[in-house]
Amino acid sequence: xxxxxxxxxxxxxxxxxxxxxxxxxxxxxxxxxxxxxxxxxxxxxxxxxxxxxxxxxxxxxxxxxxxxxxxxxxxxxxxxxxxxxxxxxxxxxxxxxxxxxxxxxxxxxxxxxxxxxxxxxxxxxxxxxxxxxxxxxxxxxxxxxxxxxxxxxxxxxxxxxxxxxxxxxxxxxxxxxxxxxxxxxxxxxxxxxxxxxxxxxxxxxxxxxxxxxxxxxxxxxxxxxxxxxxxxxxxxxxxxxxxxxxxxxxxxxxxxxxxxxxxxxxxxxxxxxxxxxxxxxxxxxxxxxxxxxxxxxxxxxxxxxxxxxxxxxxxxxxxxxxxxxxxxxxxxxxxxxxxxxxxxxxxxxxxxxxxxxxxxxxxxxxxxxxxxxxxxxxxxxxxxxxxxxxxxxxxxxxxxxxxxxxxxxxxxxxxxxxxxxxxxxxxxxxxxxxxxxxxxxxxxxxxxxxxxxxxxxxxxxxxxxxxxxxxxxxxxxxxxxxxxxxxxxxxxxxxxxxxxxxxxxxxxxxxxxxxxxxxxxxxxxxxxxxxxxxxxxxxxxxx
Numbered sequence: 001x002x003x004x005x006x007x008x009x010x011x012x013x014x015x016x017x018x019x020x021x022x023x024x025x026x027x028x029x030x031x032x033x034x035x036x037x038x039x040x041x042x043x044x045x046x047x048x049x050x051x052x053x054x055x056x057x058x059x060x061x062x063x064x065x066x067x068x069x070x071x072x073x074x075x076x077x078x079x080x081x082x083x084x085x086x087x088x089x090x091x092x093x094x095x096x097x098x099x100x101x102x103x104x105x106x107x108x109x110x111x112x113x114x115x116x117x118x119x120x121x122x123x124x125x126x127x128x129x130x131x132x133x134x135x136x137x138x139x140x141x142x143x144x145x146x147x148x149x150x151x152x153x154x155x156x157x158x159x160x161x162x163x164x165x166x167x168x169x170x171x172x173x174x175x176x177x178x179x180x181x182x183x184x185x186x187x188x189x190x191x192x193x194x195x196x197x198x199x200x201x202x203x204x205x206x207x208x209x210x211x212x213x214x215x216x217x218x219x220x221x222x223x224x225x226x227x228x229x230x231x232x233x234x235x236x237x238x239x240x241x242x243x244x245x246x247x248x249x250x251x252x253x254x255x256x257x258x259x260x261x262x263x264x265x266x267x268x269x270x271x272x273x274x275x276x277x278x279x280x281x282x283x284x285x286x287x288x289x290x291x292x293x294x295x296x297x298x299x300x301x302x303x304x305x306x307x308x309x310x311x312x313x314x315x316x317x318x319x320x321x322x323x324x325x326x327x328x329x330x331x332x333x334x335x336x337x338x339x340x341x342x343x344x345x346x347x348x349x350x351x352x353x354x355x356x357x358x359x360x361x362x363x364x365x366x367x368x369x370x371x372x373x374x375x376x377x378x379x380x381x382x383x384x385x386x387x388x389x390x391x392x393x394x395x396x397x398x399x400x401x402x403x404x405x406x407x408x409x410x411x412x413x414x415x416x417x418x419x420x421x422x423x424x425x426x427x428x429x430x431x432x433x434x435x436x437x438x439x440x441x442x443x444x445x446x447x448x449x450x451x452x453x454x455x456x457x458x459x460x461x462x463x464x465x466x467x468x469x470x471x472x473x474x475x476x477x478x479x480x481x482x483x484x485x486x487x488x489x490x491x492x493x494x495x496x497x498x499x500x501x502x503x504x505x506x507x508x509x510x511x512x513x514x515x516x517x518x519x520x521x522x523x524x525x526x527x528x529x530x531x532x533x534x535x536x537x538x539x540x541x542x543x
Contacts, residue, residue, distance in 0.1 A: 003256065003263040006032045008458055011245045011257070011281075012272035013037035014044020015444055016432045018230035019077065019451030020270050020458075025234055027459055027466050033234065034264060036257065038244030038273075038401035041224075042231050045396070045405055046444065048222025052390040053309045053346035059222045060307045060340060060348065062394040063405065064444050066209075068216040070201060071445030073452070074226075078219065081229045085217040088209040089339040092321035095380045098171050100329045105380065111208060113325070119168040126164050126173075130194070130203050137198040139438045142191055142415040152416040156193045157185035171327045178328070178335045178355035180206050181409055181442075182301020192410040199441045209323075209338070214443065220343040223444065244401060247282040248429060255428040268458045272432040272451065275408045275422075276300050277401060283429075291421040297411055298435070300404030304353040304362060306373060306393035307340055313347035314384040315339070322349055324380050332376040333361045333369060349377070362395055369393070407442035408435050423453075430454045 008024060010017045013035045021033050041047065046063040067074050067085060078085060096106045096113040108114040115123060133151070138144040145151065154162075160173045177185045180196075197203045200214065209215035219225065231239050248269055249256040257264045271278050279295035286292070315322050322339030326332035333353050340350035351373065353361050361369050370391050377385035396405030410419075423436045432454035437446030459466055460475040467475070 003265045004034075006034045006264055006266040007462060008033050008268045008270065009255070009257045009264055009266040010035045010270045010272060011248075011278075012044060012433070013039075013042040013227065013231065013239055013241070014272060014433075014447065015046060015227055015230075016044070016434060016447040016451040016454075017270065017272035018042065018227050018234065019448045020272065020432055020455040021234045021238070021451075022230050023452050023455040024458065027455075028463055031462070033238055034266070035231075035234070035239045036243040036245050036259060036264075037239065037241050040241050042239065042241070043224040043227040044272075044447075045402060046223040046227065047394070048224040049392070051307065051309060051392045053342070053348070054311050054389065055344065055346055058309075058342045058344055058346040060342065060350070060392075061218075061222050061224070062305055062307065062392070063223070063396070065218055065223055065350075066215045067219065067444060068205070068213050070205070070212045071440050071443065073439065073448040074443075074445035077226060077230075077448050081226065083225060083229070084220045084343075086220055086343050087217055088215050089316070089341060090209045090321050090323065092316065092319050094321055095324040095326075097325070097330050097332065097380070098168065098175070098327040100327075101331045103330070107320075111204065111210070113172075115168065119166050122164055122166045122169045123172060126160070126169060127203065129163060130197065133194050134198040134202055137191075137194050139195055139199050142195045142419055143417075145191065145194075148191060148416050151194065152189050152191035152414070153412055154190045155186050155412060156188055156190050159190045160185060171329065174355075175325060175327055175335055176203070176207060178357065179325075179352065182303040182352075182354045182358065182404070182406055183299070183409060184355050187299065187411070188409040189412045189415055191415045195415065196409075196441060199437070199439055199446070200443075214440075215338065218343070226444070245281055247284065249284045250428045266428075267462060268428050268430065270430045270432055270451075270454045270458060272454070273401070274300060274403075274433060275435055276403065278431075278433075283426075287426050287429075288421060290418050291424075291426060294410075294414060294418040294421050297414055298408040299411070300408045301406055302355065302358040302362070302397050303405045304358050304369075304393055304395045304397075305405075306334075306351050306353070306370075306391065308349045308351075308373075308377075308391050309389040310347040310349070310384075310387070311389060313339065313341050315349075315381050318382060320381055324351075324377075326376070326380075328356050331372075332379075333357055333372045334376065337377070358395075358397070362397060366393075425457060430457050 008031060010021055017035055021035055024031055024033055048059050048061050050057045050059050093107040093109060096108060106114045136146050142148060156177060160170055164170060174185055177183055197206060200206050205213045243259045245257055245259055247258040254265050255269045257269060275295040275298040324337045326335060334351040335354050335357055337349050337351035340348040374386055396402050423431055432450040434442055434447035434450060437450040439449055440446040456471055457475050460472060
């Protein structure tokens with residue numbers, strides 16, 4: 001049987017693959033483009049599902065769901081597709097429970113939890129250090145970062161152990177790691193952590209729901225619409241679901257892409273699936289060893305996401321924002337929740353069981369997990385949390401052709417020795433997916449950016465005259481095609497306002513006085529104060 005012939009075959013019908021197809025089609029409508037997807041749907045790590053709600057049924061996202069005002073690539077796509085966003089609700093008290101089951105449950109309204117002066121001093125010092133290091137990272141080529149080999153040789157855990165000295169700080173960083181990566185700090189390179197934060201404008205933008213941050217807006221009707229609308233524009237006839245790619249063969253003239261039931265010939269291939277899935281495809285000839293080693297050593301996070309619908313947003317009525325953060329040392333199964341009330345007004349909470357917590361709770365019965373989640377919500381928000389309409393969850397580790405969520409990370413040593421192969425084409429094979437992005441990598445915006453960059457690489461080979469001179473130069477230099485310059489709110493190098501800096505300084509002095517009463521603490525206090533105030537002087541100068 002003769003293989004079908006196409007110009008470009010795209011592996012994966014997620015946001016990155018469909019963004020690549022969309023750009024190819026816009027630039028040259030004559031190109032024959034085929035998208036092969038192993039799942040029975042488009043959307044990749046985004047999926048929107050209808051579940052029972054106060055007003056009947058409504059749609060919620062069980063994968064990626066948030067966008068921010070600095071995520072220019074996805075915002076441009078949202079505008080082009082005629083979709084709308086609405087803000088994440090974040091008004092009211094936040095709940096903070098760290099330090100074990102017997103620890104006091106605290107509430108706060110600021111960016112930083114209500115911590116003791118000692119821990120606040122330690123956390124502030126740590127954030128400033130991360131801030132300064134992020135400013136030195138070369139996101140496009142992390143090996144050019146000062147002290148790259150040293151930073152890449154340690155994990156986030158080992159760096160925290162070395163530069164933080166309170167147990168509370170270590171627990172806070174563990175919480176951040178689970179929320180952002182679905183992993184523990186010991187599982188990823190510290191340089192990768194810095195690169196990931198730098199690509200988002202800093203560490204706090206990854207964690208917050210304020211202006212310019214990752215959890216700023218949601219899309220009315222759900223994020224899977226992005227992929228569904230793109231599939232319509234590319235043409236559903238060019239999207240084949242249930243068609244997982246098993247092998248890619250190439251020579252000087254053609255690439256041959258094989259699924260379980262068919263074989264296709266093409267002039268270029270764009271592989272957009274996550275690195276750990278791309279590694280399962282058989283390549284002939286074999287890929288360069290650097291590429292093979294990279295993708296075989298990029299583990300993916302583990303997250304279980306749940307949505308609970310309610311008759312009313314009772315937490316708002318009680319003055320809560322719906323945001324809860326809880327450490328793994330507590331008896332709470334989840335690490336974070338947010339208000340998930342829909343654009344139509346149907347009340348809901350969304351939460352994540354991630355990292356170590358996901359490993360612990362994924363093997364338990366669904367009913368036991370649900371009972372533990374609701375019990376914790378009752379403890380934090382009140383008895384009304386027990387009177388829910390519907391509880392629905394999704395364990396991404398059990399999702400076919402995902403195997404985890406939200407992103408693949410790099411273990412120590414990969415960035416400095418193997419990172420160039422992450423985006424470098426291998427013959428007729430080009431690489432996309434959010435992990436290959438240089439702005440907001442790991443997020444939907446990064447997926448769009450990566451797909452567009454890979455599409456330009458293919459156009460440069462197949463029909464270079466279509467590209468502008470700037471685009472041709474960008475492809476030639478192996479750079480990412482950039483959208484408009486990111487406009488981050490004020491400076492992302494500044495985590496605290498002038499007033500907050502004064503408050504921190506005052507609290508630091510108070511903490512120093514408390515610490516000075518402890519035996520053998522004076523030397524450590526002196527070192528910390530010297531470092532903090534020298535850093536404060538530098539940061540306030542930047543305000």
